[in-house]
Amino acid sequence: MKQNSTNYQTTVGLEIHVELKTATKMFCGCANDPFNAPANSHLCPVCYGLPGALPLLNEKAISQVIRLGKALKGQIAPESFWARKNYFYPDLPKGYQISQSTDPLVTEASLTIDGVDHRIARIHLEEDAAKLFHRPDGTSGVDYNRAGVPLIEIVTHPDFHSAEAAQRFARELQTLLRQMELSGADMEKGQMRCEANISIAPVGAALGQKVEVKNINSFRSLGRAIEYEARRQETMIMAGEKVAQETRSWDEASQTTRLMRQKETSADYRYFPEPDLPQVQLDLSSTESSALPEENRQALEKMGISKDQAAILVRKGLFTQLSTLVAKKPDLAKLAGRLAISTPQLLALPLDDQIKVLEVVTEKDWPNATTQAVIRSLAEGKTWQEATSSLDEKIDLEQVVAQVITENLLAAKEYQAGKEEAFNYLLGRLMGKTKGAVGVSQAKEALRKALS
Numbered sequence: 490m491k492q493n494s495t496n497y498q499t500t501v502g503l504e505i506h507v508e509l510k511t512a513t514k515m516f517c518g519c520a521n522d523p524f525n526a527p528a529n530s531h532l533c534p535v536c537y538g539l540p541g542a543l544p545l546l547n548e549k550a551i552s553q554v555i556r557l558g559k560a561l562k563g564q565i566a567p568e569s570f571w572a573r574k575n576y577f578y579p580d581l582p583k584g585y586q587i588s589q590s591t592d593p594l595v596t597e598a599s600l601t602i603d604g605v606d607h608r609i610a611r612i613h614l615e616e617d618a619a620k621l622f623h624r625p626d627g628t629s630g631v632d633y634n635r636a637g638v639p640l641i642e643i644v645t646h647p648d649f650h651s652a653e654a655a656q657r658f659a660r661e662l663q664t665l666l667r668q669m670e671l672s673g674a675d676m677e678k679g680q681m682r683c684e685a686n687i688s689i690a691p692v693g694a695a696l697g698q699k700v701e702v703k704n705i706n707s708f709r710s711l712g713r714a715i716e717y718e719a720r721r722q723e724t725m726i727m728a729g730e731k732v733a734q735e736t737r738s739w740d741e742a743s744q745t746t747r748l749m750r751q752k753e754t755s756a757d758y759r760y761f762p763e764p765d766l767p768q769v770q771l772d773l774s775s776t777e778s779s780a781l782p783e784e785n786r787q788a789l790e791k792m793g794i795s796k797d798q799a800a801i802l803v804r805k806g807l808f809t810q811l812s813t814l815v816a817k818k819p820d821l822a823k824l825a826g827r828l829a830i831s832t833p834q835l836l837a838l839p840l841d842d843q844i845k846v847l848e849v850v851t852e853k854d855w856p857n858a859t860t861q862a863v864i865r866s867l868a869e870g871k872t873w874q875e876a877t878s879s880l881d882e883k884i885d886l887e888q889v890v891a892q893v894i895t896e897n898l899l900a901a902k903e904y905q906a907g908k909e910e911a912f913n914y915l916l917g918r919l920m921g922k923t924k925g926a927v928g929v930s931q932a933k934e935a936l937r938k939a940l941s
Contacts, residue, residue: 496692547639594771647686659683686699713744788808916933
């Protein structure tokens with residue numbers, strides 16, 4: 490779908506919910522395992538909000554939010570404050586959610602991407618709601634395992650003006666969360682969920698009326714939802730209609746947004762202080778800041794790894810292991826980066842084996858297939874001798890070259906007629922027969938000599 494016309498500017502703010510990786514839920518000792526455990530198997534009186542059941546704070550969850558806030562260079566609150574957010578849905582057995590209203594743990598943070606600071610208004614901590622599911626026969630059920638799981642909400646300023654910019658921010662945030670091991674941030678599992686506040690207005694004018702879009706379960710859907718909603722609002726404005734403040738749902742099947750409800754305000758939730766949780770002074774000196782993905786990419790580039798490779802390596806969470814390897818073998822940084830992408834099992838090997846692989850690959854000019862096979866064998870627990878035993882067989886290279894040419898006479902004649910791609914075909918057949926026992930350079934030289 491195309492973006493809205495050049496007469497109007499799209500403005501987007503994001504609300505991103507992330508489940509934290511803790512052993513227990515936010516306010517009780519039930520296991521934090523909403524995805525793998527049987528439905529409704531991790532529950533207690535606190536989860537249900539039964540009379541007399543008192544919540545207790547999860548210290549690790551609070552420290553994780555402080556760590557994230559420091560990494561994002563935000564202002565950290567000196568104490569925690571909790572409130573009850575009242576609303577009555579079947580996914581909240583208590584009839585209210587314990588959250589933070591006026592005093593979030595983190596305010597005015599930012600995430601830097603390619604030198605641009607993307608502003609984050611607040612990061613607050615709360616408990617997640619249960620998960621609803623709907624059966625084909627029209628009935629519905631609810632799994633309360635997720636009710637009470639520590640959940641952070643990251644609210645940005647309305648600074649994005651395209652679907653691509655919003656998507657990139659969300660992806661970068663996911664990389665950071667995984668890098669810091671705060672969350673799996675898997676959107677398919679619901680560990681990370683995006684909502685977009687979208688408005689359009691004439692270029693240079695004040696912001697238009699925002700519409701919130703929920704139920705976005707992938708980065709691709711986030712982009713499509715923003716583009717569709719911007720076009721829908723523009724069509725309304727062009728027709729003289731007024732855009733209403735409302736909450737809409739993204740429908741993946743129809744690729745459209747649909748009305749859920751008129752947008753609530755904070756007054757609708759009737760916030761009031763949580764009487765069972767005291768304000769707690771926070772120790773801000775015990776947590777250290779972490780590097781942003783941007784800083785890690787730049788560090789890899791300084792090591793000699795290309796910008797594209799650095800982006801892939803950081804996104805895959807391989808920065809720390811690769812940095813350790815490159816520190817020992819800085820002259821082989823490019824090879825290390827390439828192998829870490831194609832065969833990440835390399836970085837799971839003992840450091841001495843990682844270095845040996847790099848040195849031998851350089852010395853013997855192994856093709857990629859051979860290198861990958863050896864790394865996988867080592868990762869399976871085989872010794873170096875076992876992993877390379879098939880490479881030690883003596884090969885009569887001239888004889889194998891002659892065999893390849895005989896079996897592929899047409900390709901040989903095409904090469905001799907000037908078709909260079911035919912040489913690459915023959916080289917592939919040759920490397921397959923030698924099974925990596927000879928290097929690529931040696932094989933090329935022998936093949937060209939025979940063909941000439």
